[in-house]
Amino acid sequence: MELRQLEYFVAVAEEQNFTRAAARLHVVQSAVSAAVKTLERELGASLLDRNSKRVRLTDAGAALLPRARIALDAARDARDAVAEVHGGLRGTLRIGTMTSIRLLHLPALLGEFHRRHPGVLLHTSVAPHGSQGLIDALAERRLDLAFVSLPGTPPAEIHLTDLASSVLDLVVPDDHPLATREAVTLADIAGLDFIDSPVGYGNRAVTDRAFAAAGLSRRVTIEIPDIATGAEHVRHGLGIALLPRFAVADDHGVRLLSVAGVDLNWTASLATPVDRPVGAAARALISLTAEFLP
Amino acid sequence: MELRQLEYFVAVAEEQNFTRAAARLHVVQSAVSAAVKTLERELGASLLDRNSKRVRLTDAGAALLPRARIALDAARDARDAVAEVHGGLRGTLRIGTMTSIRLLHLPALLGEFHRRHPGVLLHTSVAPHGSQGLIDALAERRLDLAFVSLPGTPPAEIHLTDLASSVLDLVVPDDHPLATREAVTLADIAGLDFIDSPVGYGNRAVTDRAFAAAGLSRRVTIEIPDIATGAEHVRHGLGIALLPRFAVADDHGVRLLSVAGVDLNWTASLATPVDRPVGAAARALISLTAEFLP
DNA sequence: ACCAAGTATCACCGATCGCGATCGTCGCGA
DNA sequence: TCGCGACGATCGCGATCGGTGATACTTGGT
Known part of the structure; x- marks a missing residue:
């Protein structure tokens, strides 16, 4: 063998x-x-x-x-350890990210990492099944690290380090009955048609949890994988949405309203495995991520 | 690579x-x-x-x-896992033992293991540096399991399962001043010349700890790696010794006395690593060892 | 200066690996 | 039922790899 x-x-x-x-x-x-x-x-x-x-x-x-994955990971760690001692990190770092990486300034982070460790190949992949899919991939050793949004208690085999967060605001068409308000409550928007990300995405989990906690419900009639298109859908009257302000680049034709009395905080975190040591390149990225925190 | x-x-x-x-x-x-x-x-x-x-x-x-050892262990575990699924355990199990294996009936245990898993090669090695040396070898992945005697708190990376124990009795020549007593105290034998195992052996650690706990000392003038020869050394007047009864096959010319008021319990344990999963064959031996317990 | 023990290099040879071509199989659609 | 496309398995071939045996070179001890 x-x-x-x-x-x-x-x-x-x-x-x-x-x-x-x-x-x-x-x-x-x-x-x-x-x-x-x-x-x-x-x-x-x-x-x-x-x-x-x-x-x-x-x-x-x-x-x-x-076990084959463990053996291959061990061999790669061995290679990385020698490279670290001998003259800089080498190897490939497999990173999973949410599609909404602007919450994190990932390009700046990964750019700095690349400048410091040019010998490390960064292999990033977005999450077809949202943050939950990234967590699965991390557990199955198909990823080394993942930037995720996972409200609630994380699974036991994953450690989360919170990095950034953004409040989700309500986006409505500017001719919507609620558009004249500065703020609304969940009760105001219960039962309405929503545009949201698919189940599994972190922001979707935040919004679902908020409604469930309030004992309310809504209809998600359109699921979009990229929240950057959310405002566009709202503008064309396909529903209302809960989005972070940074995802609404062009706000003509829509209004952004605060939602009072509810936790709509969308947190992005760095997920690392707890059941195995991470390699040298992963440790370097974890350290750099800590440096980037305010 | x-x-x-x-x-x-x-x-x-x-x-x-x-x-x-x-x-x-x-x-x-x-x-x-x-x-x-x-x-x-x-x-x-x-x-x-x-x-x-x-x-x-x-x-x-x-x-x-x-890291090379980890990778090789992982590959061996992979092989063993396939063998376990496909048709019985295979591979090599590296076991460390104290020289005084009769405390444990190891031959019976390993014999039964071999009958149940004939495809597993048992590679046993005795401990040139006593139980502490076995613990080091376990930590360094040169052993899979070890039968040790390690009084006190074990190191964090090792888990001990107690298997058997024996009290150490005082062995004196039958013309020794204490020979007429049924029992003695540590104070009675403090300062005398002793025959004992080298530092690192479990029985030696038990005796050293007992004297230290009592604030007493003694002289170990001869160190013997095999306690089966201890009574012979005592018989020839080279000193007195603290030995388990089973190690004194021939008691002519010596007397065995109890030592009161002190913990001279010599415990044998199975040491397993806690920082890594053990392979299939090791798990099978651990299970069999549990079956052998009373 | 000599020697024994050990490592590195070399020539040779059989085994292994990847390529390209091709055969056989299988599920699907007409 | 048949044809087809996609895919896995086999084969022949050339290049490379790995182990052997011989030998050169190095090193520390006497």
Whole structure:
């Protein structure tokens, strides 16, 4: 068993496709097929149940996968540790981010990190399934760190460091009955049609929790993955929305109203695993993030 | 970087000699030399400072070594996990034991383990530096489990499960002034010449602690690594000793006396690491050990 | 100065790996 | 039912890798 074989196996398991795994690994498909076959022969067990249409893990493969990731992470940490001693950090840092990274000034943070550690490749990925998806990816070792928004108690295996927060304001079309008000309550907007992010996104969790805590409900009739388009949807009368002020670049045709008597604070945090040590590059980014805090 | 290279590097680091490492790995010396050189080239750092007389770790090598062990352990756990799913446990379990294994009936325990898991190779090693040395080896990932005797608070990274204990009795030559007594106190034997195990052994720690707790001292003039020879030394007038009864197979010429008013309980425990998960085979042995408890 | 022990280098050879071509399989749509 | 596209497995080939055995070089002790 060698790391190269584990790397190929993990790629196939994650992609559920030899051809895509080969592309990701920058080798031809037959090389991946052969390597996985050799690993199976060496371990004396079938790891993948596959045909021309479908690739699934066997029980043995399911047992191997998390441990293969641990071994690959350990090897990368080993490489990073040597690089740190010998002459600067090396390696790749896999970072998950929410789509609304402007809450955090991430470009400035990551830019500074890159200037300080040019040998580290930053591989950022946005969260197709919101912050909850990032948390899952962190737990499954597909990410090293994640910038998330996760109201409530985080899961036991994740540590959150709060970084920034913004209040969500109500955005209504300027001809809306509530538009003349300076502030409203949740009761004023209960039952109305809302535009919001999908379930799983942090801002969506904040708004859902607020309504639930007040024993009220609303209708989310349109889900948008990018809050920067929220004001546009509001402007065209598709509903009202709770958005941070920074997401409303152009406020013509809409009004922003405060919502009184409720916690609509949307907090962004850095999520790190607690069940394993993080690598040298991850530690460096965590330190830099702390420097960026006010 | 591959596991094979890490394995060769770890072997050289531990043996401090390429030729001995090669013997341990069952390859020729030049294969080890070439593999380490390739690893150094790939990492862009010198890992070992060596010449024909001496092999030492560099700073980069010192940074790599614990992480290399983690990666190798992870790979072995991966292999074991697949074997467990697929058809029984495989692999090697590295067990440290005190020399005085009769306190524990280890042969019976390990015999039963072997019958249940014939695919697991048990590699046992005794403790040249006593239980403390076993604890060090466990922390440094050179052992998976250890049977130790460690009075007092164990270090934070080790978990102890008490398994058995025996009281240490005073053994004197039968013409000794105390020989007519049924029991003595520590005060009676303070200042006398003792035969005992070396520092680091569990039984030695028990006796040293008892004298220290009583504010008394004694002279340990002969240190013996095997307590089974203790009574023989006493018989020949080389000193007196505190030994468990089971270690005195032949009591002619000596008397065994109780020592009142002091804790001379010598406890044997199973030491497991707390900072990392143990492999499948280790978990199986831990379970079997629990079954063997009364 | 000599020697023994150990590491590094070299030539050689068999094994391994990745590539490119191709075969076989499978699910889907007509 | 059939054709098709996509995908995994196999094969031949060339390049590279890894281990062996021999040997050169180095080093510390006598």
